[in-house]
Amino acid sequence: MKVSVTLGDITKFEGDAIVNAANCTLLGGGGVDGAIHRAAGPKLLLHCMTLGGCRTGEAKITPGFKLAAKYIIHTPGPRYTSMTPDAADEKLRDCYWNSLTLAEQNECRTVAFPSISTGIYRFPLERAAAIVARTLSEYAQTHDSGIEEVTMVCFDQTTYEAYRAAFEKEELGRPGARVGISR
Ligand code: APR
DSSP, rough: OEEEEEOOGGOOOOOSSEEEEEEETTTTTTHHHHHHHHHHOOOHHHHTTTTTTTTTTTTTTEEEETTTSEEEEEEEOOOOOGSSSSHHHHHHHHHHHHHHHHHTTTTEEEEOOTTTTTSOOOHHHHHHHHHHHHHHHHHHHHHSOOEEEEEEESSSHHHHHHHHHHHHHHHSSSTOSOEEOOO
C-alpha cells in the first residue's frame, strides 16, 4: 500500500474515495466538512439525513454525488479537549482504521484523507501525524487489501510537512514496512 502526501484541496481528488472529517450529526459544518458538502451538492445532505449520525471514531459511506470521487467516507474525529489524550489518540486511530476498512469493503483502490481533527477539533498536529503514520503502517502490515494508495491531502504547508516527516520516520523506523512513501 503506497502512501503519499500532497498539498491541495481534497474535493478535487479524482480517486475512488475521499474521507470527510465530519461531526457526529453528519449534517455538515465548517472546515473540510463544509468544503465537501459544498462541492458534492445538496443531495449529500439529504442522503446524510437518513444515516442517523455517526459516533466518534466510526465511519459511514455515501456516494460522492457531484464530486469526482465515487464515495465519501464520513468519520467524526475526536475533539481533543473533550477526552483524555490517550482516548483521543485511540479515537483518531479508529477514524483511519474504520475508514480504510469501509474503503476496502467497497473495493476502493485509492483513498484520500484530510488531516482529521487537527483543525477545529484542535488535535495537536505532530501527535496526529505520528498516529496516522503508525496506523497506516499497521493496517498495511495486517491487510492484503485492495487499497493500492492512500493520499494525505494537506491544506497548508505546515500540515504537509508534519505528515511528510511522520511518514518518513515511520518508513525508516520499520524496515520492510509495506508503507512506502511515493515521491
Ligand atoms: N481539503 C483538504 N483539507 C482541508 C480542506 C480541503 N478543502 N479544508 C480544510 N482542510 C483541512 C484543515 O486545514 C485541517 O488541516 O482539514 C483539516 C481538518 O480540519 P477541520 O476541517 O477543521 O476538521 P476537524 O478538526 O476534524 O474538526 C471537525 O469541524 O468542519 C467541522 O463539521 C466539522 O464539527 C466538525 C469539525
